[in-house]
Amino acid sequence: MLRRTIKLLFVSALLAIPVIALAVAPDLKPSPPATQAQVAALQQAIRAAQTSGDNAWVLVSAALVLMMTAPGLVLFYGGLVRRKNILGTMMQSFAMMGLITVLWAVIGYSLAFGAGNGIIGGYEHAFLRGVSLAPNPNYGGTIPEQTYMIYQLMFAIITPALITGAFAERVKFSSMAVFLCLWSLIVYCPLAHMIWGVGGILNIAGGRWPVLDFAGGTVVHITSGVSALVCALYLGKRVGYPQQNITPHSMVLSFIGAAMLWVGWFGFNAGSALGAGPLATSAFVNTQFAAAAAAIAWVITEWMQNGKPTALGAISGAVAGLATITQASGFVQPMSALLIGAIAGVVCCFMVFRVKRFFGYDDSLDAFGVHGIGGTMGALLTGLLASGAINAVYGNDAAGNPLATGAIDGNWRQLLNQSIGAGLGWAFAIAGTLALLFLVDKTMGLRLTAADESQGLDLSQHGEEGYDLNS
């Protein structure tokens, strides 16, 4: 009797376990609406995570590019001029930081990146109407459009600032400000629109002649460099040039400025990936490689010519390499970047040492020799060396392989496109700059009087002294 009871209890217990387990177990099969909500929430979280990484990088890059203007360019140019002109030179770039920002907010961004036509954008984004914190799929689909806008602003600031190098030490502050503001509207905005704006005739995505310009070799360096040449030719030489030795008053400042340009350029190039992914890495690596190769190439060229490697040569070489790699930075293999840098170092050195002296124009701080020529070379070398393996801009074929991008992939037509882009850059720069030079010169007068030029920009334009060592 007892044995039977125990057996009965034991079996009941065994049977009870699964029953109890089923009763307390969680519901393992949720109903469909809850699943969809969970998936949507996960997708949202993934997007937010991607945006946060991309947005962080592009915001930092924007700050780096602004740093390139001040203190980078401000010190670089400042050190190269005579002491009496240091503040004036710095003020020229700083003025751009203030004026171009306002202009960009009011109308510049719209003209560059609004819809408009193939050459110039429209007015739909005047006062940044419609430019919100939501991403614009055409301009960096994972970052707020305002991030894109502010990033592009930093480019719009530094481009006219580069031109000031050509007319250093001899132009009125007021006229310079008016000239460069107008320049940014009629030269910079159209080029930015044509190459980067939706519907632009040179836009890589759907333009009539798709041009590869990753970070602005054409938009920034060709436009500013060529405009610089036009300014130098129109305004004429500084008093005493070239008979007098007009030498830098502080190579120390220039050196520091150039170093800041180099570091800031990572924001200029790698930030143009508009995201924190592998393309940014590619551009970052290419930037460094080109700068280093170019610095070495310039220094060796100079060493062989003159018997000594100068600091000015080293930093100019680095800047030349950086200007040249800008267009190619997100399209080429790292070894190509070394080659591009080496070419830039040698060619720009030759431009500045020989060609400038041969023609006799006073491009005071070599804005044309470095940026104009560097940018042009960069545009063409990009067409030559762009690789679909790095950046499949033309998409992939059926098998998933990137379609040919540059000449080394087999797409020789790209060289033609790059030339058209560069050509339009030169054309707009020459025409726009000449027109504005005439306009501003006839109405306001651009060049300083001989007395003011002799006194220096600091005192004549700003009533200040850069260094008052006795105070």
Add this chain to the structure above:
Amino acid sequence: MVKIEAIVQTSRLDAVKEALVEAGIEGMTILEARGHGRQKGHTEFYRGREYSVDLLPKNKIELVVKDEMKDKTVSAILAAARSGRIGDGKIFISRVDDAIRIRNDERGEAAL
């Protein structure tokens, strides 16, 4: 009272100052100067172009001493400043009409 103006190499300045103090000189004025004598300048490069810089940095020491201190002072300077190379500098000696201590209006040699 004589005024002794000595233009010396910047690398010799410390040695000259020490020598002067050792010789018993209590006051001096030191200026930073640029110049050259028969020493040619050096060449520098700018944008690939060589140009000559003929204003070389020097130091100028000005002293006003009593007549009897003149020879001792000049010997001290010569010994400390001479390196034997072109560019060592020069010493000029002139007469001084008067010296005045600003603090208490002492005049003449008492002011030195």
